[in-house]
Amino acid sequence: LLVIRHIRQLITCAGGAPRSGADQRDLPIVHDGAVAADGERILFAGPDKDLPVSLTTAPDTRVIDGRAFSVVPGFVDGHTHAMFAGDRREELRRRLGGASYAEIAAEGGGIVTTVRATRAASEEDLVASTRVRLAEMLGCGTTTAEIKSGYGLDVATELKMLRAIRRLASEQPVDLVPTFMGAHEIPLDYRHRREDYVRLVIDEMIPAVAADHLAEWCDVFCETGVFTPEESTRILQAGAGRGLKPRIHADELGASGGSQVAAVVGARSADHLIFVPGEGIRAMRDAGVVATLLPAAAFYLKLGRFAPARALIDAGVPVALATDVNPGGGFSPSMPFAMTLACFAMGLTFEEALAAATINGAYSLDRHDSVGSLEPGKLMDAVLVAGDPIDVIRVGAATIAGVIKRGKVVFQTSMLDPRSSQT
Ligand code: NIG
Numbered sequence: 001l002l003v004i005r006h007i008r009q010l011i012t013c014a015g016g017a018p019r020s021g022a023d024q025r026d027l028p029i030v031h032d033g034a035v036a037a038d039g040e041r042i043l044f045a046g047p048d049k050d051l052p053v054s055l056t057t058a059p060d061t062r063v064i065d066g067r068a069f070s071v072v073p074g075f076v077d078g079h080t081h082a083m084f085a086g087d088r089r090e091e092l093r094r095r096l097g098g099a100s101y102a103e104i105a106a107e108g109g110g111i112v113t114t115v116r117a118t119r120a121a122s123e124e125d126l127v128a129s130t131r132v133r134l135a136e137m138l139g140c141g142t143t144t145a146e147i148k149s150g151y152g153l154d155v156a157t158e159l160k161m162l163r164a165i166r167r168l169a170s171e172q173p174v175d176l177v178p179t180f181m182g183a184h185e186i187p188l189d190y191r192h193r194r195e196d197y198v199r200l201v202i203d204e205m206i207p208a209v210a211a212d213h214l215a216e217w218c219d220v221f222c223e224t225g226v227f228t229p230e231e232s233t234r235i236l237q238a239g240a241g242r243g244l245k246p247r248i249h250a251d252e253l254g255a256s257g258g259s260q261v262a263a264v265v266g267a268r269s270a271d272h273l274i275f276v277p278g279e280g281i282r283a284m285r286d287a288g289v290v291a292t293l294l295p296a297a298a299f300y301l302k303l304g305r306f307a308p309a310r311a312l313i314d315a316g317v318p319v320a321l322a323t324d325v326n327p328g329g330g331f332s333p334s335m336p337f338a339m340t341l342a343c344f345a346m347g348l349t350f351e352e353a354l355a356a357a358t359i360n361g362a363y364s365l366d367r368h369d370s371v372g373s374l375e376p377g378k379l380m381d382a383v384l385v386a387g388d389p390i391d392v393i394r395v396g397a398a399t400i401a402g403v404i405k406r407g408k409v410v411f412q413t414s415m416l417d418p419r420s421s422q423t
Pocket residue numbers: 081110111114221249252297324326327328329
């Protein structure tokens with residue numbers, strides 16, 4: 001057994017998923033809390049005084065003294081492109097010099113640059129480079145992450161990426177949720193016959209991915225100049241027909257209709273939403289679509305604005321947060337940084353941001369039965385924050401004292417010194 005006792009502040013995020021409206025910020029704090037787990041499953045989470053004595057006296061119990069830190073659920077990052085080859089640092093420099101993401105993409109840079117490198121990389125190369133990124137994410141508190149294909153844009157490379165993701169899922173601690181995103185961009189050689197590419201995605205890629213059970217979700221970049229709402233709808237419905245659940249990149253660079261597509265196809269999540277119109281918000285609310293917001297992408301792409309998070313929450317749409325780790329604008333692996341931007345650039349309270357990074361992220365990935373909150377029966381995935389939970393948004397300070405994944409301490413700083421615990 002693993003027991004953490006006398007936790008300074010425990011926020012369990014327990015109480016059902018998703019959290020929306022006032023419920024998203026109504027997160028009770030337990031002072032002097034305790035969490036106990038048997039192997040990878042939680043047995044107890046609540047006030048230390050209610051901890052059953054039997055859980056502290058078992059002979060194989062490791063007790064950690066929690067007086068110096070707080071405990072929150074492990075972060076669930078519901079939107080990443082963490083698998084890619086090469087890098088786009090030159091584009092970053094150009095953007096800092098004034099070029100926009102859309103300009104660079106129109107000139108044949110952007111996603112297609114990463115596609116060239118990813119096609120040339122071996123499956124082993126992809127596993128190795130992505131493993132490093134997942135370790136960074138874990139050190140920032142992420143214990144479950146979605147990860148997309150989409151830098152192949154041909155059958156062989158899309159399958160290579162998804163096989164590499166499957167391998168990584170079994171050989172490092174972060175639980176991975178795989179998404180097929182063949183519709184991430186139109187490859188250069190299809191730009192004058194785009195319908196042929198849509199057909200390739202629908203007729204060849206989706207059946208091949210589904211046949212080998214290589215992905216759980218299907219995603220599309222619905223945007224002006226990329227996939228139209230009509231094409232996005234067809235692709236997501238074709239995926240759903242083969243058991244790939246829909247999610248979508250929507251209204252990121254303009255109001256391109258993605259939020260309405262999400263409602264029509266019954267997507268679990270619509271992501272980005274920087275330019276979501278009022279009717280898109282209402283359509284999402286009525287269809288029960290989660291808004292996954294990626295403020296670090298808006299920040300690093302210098303879009304000059306952020307998604308209307310307050311309007312989404314006030315309309316009753318559950319809001320989740322994710323990093324969008326990718327070689328273009330996804331330079332931060334940190335869910336705490338996404339939470340910081342959510343609080344200071346999008347007007348969320350700390351509790352709203354925490355629910356967005358945990359239980360609502362879990363719901364956005366259909367993992368709310370096993371992760372996203374600290375409750376008996378769920379996985380023992382937890383972040384140990386030095387000080388109070390809100391200290392986690394102190395950018396650059398080493399406030400994450402430890403990360404527990406499936407009951408094992410998988411990351412720790414000296415604060416979580418084994419000498420301070422008893423066996
Ligand atoms: O979420 N919008 C499309 N996809 C990514 C960017 C991927 C890239 O630039 O490589 C995003 O922003």
